[in-house]
Amino acid sequence: MKSIYDVVIGRRSQRRYTKDMPTRALVEKIIDGARWAPSAGNRQNWHWWVATGEKRNELVKIIAKTSDRATELFAEYDEKVQRFLSLYLRTVGGAPVIVTLTYEKKKPSEREKPFDWDLWDYASACAAMQNFCLIAYAEGLGTCWMTAPTLVHEEIKKCLDIPKRHDLVAVSPLGVASHEIPPIPRTDPELKKTVHWFGI
Ligand SMILES: Cc1cc2nc3c(=O)[nH]c(=O)nc-3n(C[C@H](O)[C@H](O)[C@H](O)COP(=O)(O)O)c2cc1C
Numbered sequence: 001m002k003s004i005y006d007v008v009i010g011r012r013s014q015r016r017y018t019k020d021m022p023t024r025a026l027v028e029k030i031i032d033g034a035r036w037a038p039s040a041g042n043r044q045n046w047h048w049w050v051a052t053g054e055k056r057n058e059l060v061k062i063i064a065k066t067s068d069r070a071t072e073l074f075a076e077y078d079e080k081v082q083r084f085l086s087l088y089l090r091t092v093g094g095a096p097v098i099v100t101l102t103y104e105k106k107k108p109s110e111r112e113k114p115f116d117w118d119l120w121d122y123a124s125a126c127a128a129m130q131n132f133c134l135i136a137y138a139e140g141l142g143t144c145w146m147t148a149p150t151l152v153h154e155e156i157k158k159c160l161d162i163p164k165r166h167d168l169v170a171v172s173p174l175g176v177a178s179h180e181i182p183p184i185p186r187t188d189p190e191l192k193k194t195v196h197w198f199g200i
Helices: 004-010 024-034 053-073 079-089 117-138 148-160
Strands: 046-051 097-104 166-175
Touching: 004 117, 024 046, 024 097, 024 117, 046 053, 046 117, 053 079, 053 097, 053 148, 097 117, 097 148, 117 166, 148 166
Parallel strands: none
Antiparallel strands: 046 097, 097 166
């Protein structure tokens, strides 16, 4: 069994997949684990939308449109930037499953009112998203945390019948990665610039 460090360090954002379909039981197991993330106020108001087959194909087409949307947004940038962006935005990479994560905007209770729940619920969903990527990797599956599809969030919500009161957090392909990706070095390898010590 991999140690937690093996899992955290070994996980990569996978952008190419085989056609092998994970079982529903395995996807459920991964999401079941992911929801043990901490959540602000213990609200746990994240939702997972798991698409395979026809719905998955519809989503692929919608997500491909992010490239066009980005081309509009980045029209002023040079070709290199445009090429990089189009690669970064078309990343479902043939995965048989696409998982969309949203959080439901809930009215704060009286005691919750002073806080920015949009921000905190989003942060909580991000914690669940990281768990999802790590557990999937531990189970032999690849993921890629993608926020680019939020550029076409209205269309994704319509396709999956997601209620208006939900905000899109991330989309991820899920499946068996077809290529090993070498680790991408982290900045500040000696932790000299980004860790600030006091009294230890
Ligand atoms: C909030 C967030 C948004 C991201 N959005 C995208 C995306 O839209 N498309 C994509 O290909 N990768 C996306 N990524 C993946 C990053 O590019 C990737 O994590 C980074 O390059 C480091 O690679 P690694 O995950 O393999 O370590 C995103 C990651 C995070 C945390």
